[in-house]
Amino acid sequence: MTTTAPDTGTRMRSEDRRVLVLEAATRVFGERGYHGATTDAVAKAAGVSQPYVVRMFGSKEAMFLAVLERAVSRMMASFRAALEESTAESETPDAETLHRCIAHNYVELLSDRGLLLSLMQAFMLGADPVIGPEARACMRRVYEFLRDDAGMSPAEAHGFLSTGMMLNTLVGLRMADDYEKEPAVRELLDEVFPTKLPFLLSLRDRQS
Amino acid sequence: MTTTAPDTGTRMRSEDRRVLVLEAATRVFGERGYHGATTDAVAKAAGVSQPYVVRMFGSKEAMFLAVLERAVSRMMASFRAALEESTAESETPDAETLHRCIAHNYVELLSDRGLLLSLMQAFMLGADPVIGPEARACMRRVYEFLRDDAGMSPAEAHGFLSTGMMLNTLVGLRMADDYEKEPAVRELLDEVFPTKLPFLLSLRDRQS
DNA sequence: GTTGGTGGTAATCGAATGATTACAAATGGC
DNA sequence: GCCATTTGTAATCATTCGATTACCACCAAC
Numbered sequence: 001m002t003t004t005a006p007d008t009g010t011r012m013r014s015e016d017r018r019v020l021v022l023e024a025a026t027r028v029f030g031e032r033g034y035h036g037a038t039t040d041a042v043a044k045a046a047g048v049s050q051p052y053v054v055r056m057f058g059s060k061e062a063m064f065l066a067v068l069e070r071a072v073s074r075m076m077a078s079f080r081a082a083l084e085e086s087t088a089e090s091e092t093p094d095a096e097t098l099h100r101c102i103a104h105n106y107v108e109l110l111s112d113r114g115l116l117l118s119l120m121q122a123f124m125l126g127a128d129p130v131i132g133p134e135a136r137a138c139m140r141r142v143y144e145f146l147r148d149d150a151g152m153s154p155a156e157a158h159g160f161l162s163t164g165m166m167l168n169t170l171v172g173l174r175m176a177d178d179y180e181k182e183p184a185v186r187e188l189l190d191e192v193f194p195t196k197l198p199f200l201l202s203l204r205d206r207q208s
Numbered sequence: 209m210t211t212t213a214p215d216t217g218t219r220m221r222s223e224d225r226r227v228l229v230l231e232a233a234t235r236v237f238g239e240r241g242y243h244g245a246t247t248d249a250v251a252k253a254a255g256v257s258q259p260y261v262v263r264m265f266g267s268k269e270a271m272f273l274a275v276l277e278r279a280v281s282r283m284m285a286s287f288r289a290a291l292e293e294s295t296a297e298s299e300t301p302d303a304e305t306l307h308r309c310i311a312h313n314y315v316e317l318l319s320d321r322g323l324l325l326s327l328m329q330a331f332m333l334g335a336d337p338v339i340g341p342e343a344r345a346c347m348r349r350v351y352e353f354l355r356d357d358a359g360m361s362p363a364e365a366h367g368f369l370s371t372g373m374m375l376n377t378l379v380g381l382r383m384a385d386d387y388e389k390e391p392a393v394r395e396l397l398d399e400v401f402p403t404k405l406p407f408l409l410s411l412r413d414r415q416s
Numbered sequence: 417g418t419t420g421g422t423g424g425t426a427a428t429c430g431a432a433t434g435a436t437t438a439c440a441a442a443t444g445g446c
Numbered sequence: 447g448c449c450a451t452t453t454g455t456a457a458t459c460a461t462t463c464g465a466t467t468a469c470c471a472c473c474a475a476c
Contacts, residue, residue: 011442011453031335036243039434049455054435117332124329126382127239136381136393144392154399158374165373166366173344174334184352185344191362219423219472247464257425262465 014056021046021053023112025067030114033121034064034131065134068122071115072138076145078105083150095156102150106164107196110171110203120168166192176204222264229254229261231320233275238322241329242272242339273342276330279323280346284353286313291358303364310358314372315404318379318411328376374400384412 012020024046028037039060043050057063079102086093086101093101109115122135146157170176170192178185179201193200220228232254236245247268251258265271287310294301294309301309317323330343354365378384378400386393387409401408 014453017453033241033243033332035241038432040432050433051435051437051456052454055454060434120377121332123377124241124325124332124380126380126385132382132385136383136386139381139383140386140390140392143396147392147395154395158396158399159370162367162370162374165377166370169328169331169373172332172334173347174340175344175347177334177340178344178348182348184348184355187355187362188351188366191366222423225423246462248462258463259426259465259467260424263424268464 017046017048018056021048021056021063022067022070025053025063026071026112026118027114029064029067029121030117034125034128039063061130064122064131067118068131068134068138071119072141074112074115075109075119076141078109079142079145079150081105095152098150098152099160102160103196106167107193107199110200113203116168117172120165120172171200174204176200225254225256226264229256229264230275230278233261233271234279234320234326235322237272237275237329238325242333242336247271269338272330272339275326276339276342276346279327280349282320282323283317283327284349286317287350287353287358289313303360306358306360307368310368311404314375315401315407318408321411324376325380328373328380379408382412384408 021042025037025042028042028045031037032041037060039053040050042063043053046053053063054060057066082101082105083098085105086098089097089101119138122131122138125131125135128135143157143161146152146160147154152160170189175185175189179189180186189197189200229250233245233250236250236253239245240249245268247261248258250271251261254261261271262268265274290309290313291306293313294306297305297309327346330339330346333339333343336343351365351369354360354368355362360368378397383393383397387397388394397405397408
């Protein structure tokens with residue numbers, strides 16, 4: 001007897017499926033953290049079976065590392081695009097122009113819900129013997145880009161990274177949930193997201 | 209027959225024991241995160257049995273909330289002390305004096321290994337229906353202190369919080385582990401911890 | 417001395433989870 | 447058409463973990 005529902009006949013190339021699973025994993029890891037995320041939750045979010053996601057990456061740990069690599073690569077690509085934008089505006093862009101261009105692209109990254117949160121989750125795993133070194137390498141890549149490619153001074157890079165950590169933290173906290181109820185929260189978010197607030201608030205209502 | 213090792217005869221008041229367990233839980237939650245921490249690991253770190261820590265707080269979730277409350281209370285106390293220090297130096301302290309005094313006490317907090325990391329872990333749990341609201345309230349308490357008591361402008365409070373998030377992230381990453389090997393890391397840490405670097409590096413070598 | 421409350425532990429349970437195995441259905445080259 | 451490869455799933459396993467239960471030991475009051 002057949003125990004499974006009849007196949008719909010549609011099969012994907014594993015390459016495409018892998019991207020789907022990676023996107024789902026990014027969302028799940030971002031929301032629940034490395035330890036809190038389950039391979040089953042990722043599987044359900046991607047619409048595949050749990051053993052499939054395990055075999056696709058070998059282990060949950062390897063899957064997280066893949067998510068991390070993709071996340072930092074996409075962030076770097078976003079920064080590089082921002083750098084080109086700002087050099088297009090003026091030959092030797094000042095710090096403010098660069099900041100504005102990067103901030104613009106950075107908030108765009110928030111659309112990929114979980115990407116920045118997955119990075120942030122990795123940054124809290126420095127004690128992990130496998131993930132820790134990879135996470136430190138990610139931070140290093142970003143810092144070296146800011147110094148070597150974007151031409152920032154150490155102090156400028158520090159300020160830029162600090163603001164980024166703050167943004168990520170506020171997103172992790174879901175601080176926007178209290179925007180209407182708490183005047184202090186409104187004031188803080190108005191300060192931190194001067195131009196991108198409508199976009200941030202629109203993110204809040206999306207699924208999950 | 210007796211299955212247990214003979215009691216050493218030393219018994220503690222549950223109040224004192226509770227503090228010991230809270231300190232142990234702070235370390236464990238800080239290192240492994242909420243989901244990654246186990247009640248058994250907390251029990252072993254505190255030198256008691258696992259059922260005891262569960263009964264003491266009712267649940268792992270309640271224990272985390274207790275850790276969170278203690279952490280934010282101690283941080284606020286540290287900030288209040290710093291505020292008094294700076295007003296002792298000059299009647300109406302400028303921003304730099306206040307920053308310096310707070311930074312001094314803040315780095316002291318790092319001695320309580322895990323306190324800031326536990327806070328940071330909570331900040332990544334905004335999606336949790338129970339912990340999320342509590343974590344947002346913690347952030348709000350800190351922001352309102354900076355605005356109302358420390359007299360910071362929204363922009364000043366934003367900058368201060370951003371730097372704090374950056375410090376916490378670098379500690380979570382264990383970035384100091386790469387201080388000697390990676391020149392970029394050395395440069396970054398020299399910039400972020402201008403005066404407190406020896407202290408930071410000494411923390412690195414402590415147990416766990 | 418015994419009694420009752422406080423400070424603990426050993427043993428165990430049920431559920432969740434990451435991983436493995438065995439198997440089935442679709443696809444493509446020949 | 448046939449067969450090997452690829453794309454998937456159902457079933458299950460061994461651990462782990464939070465929680466519960468039942469029990470024991472110390473101590474103070476009377």
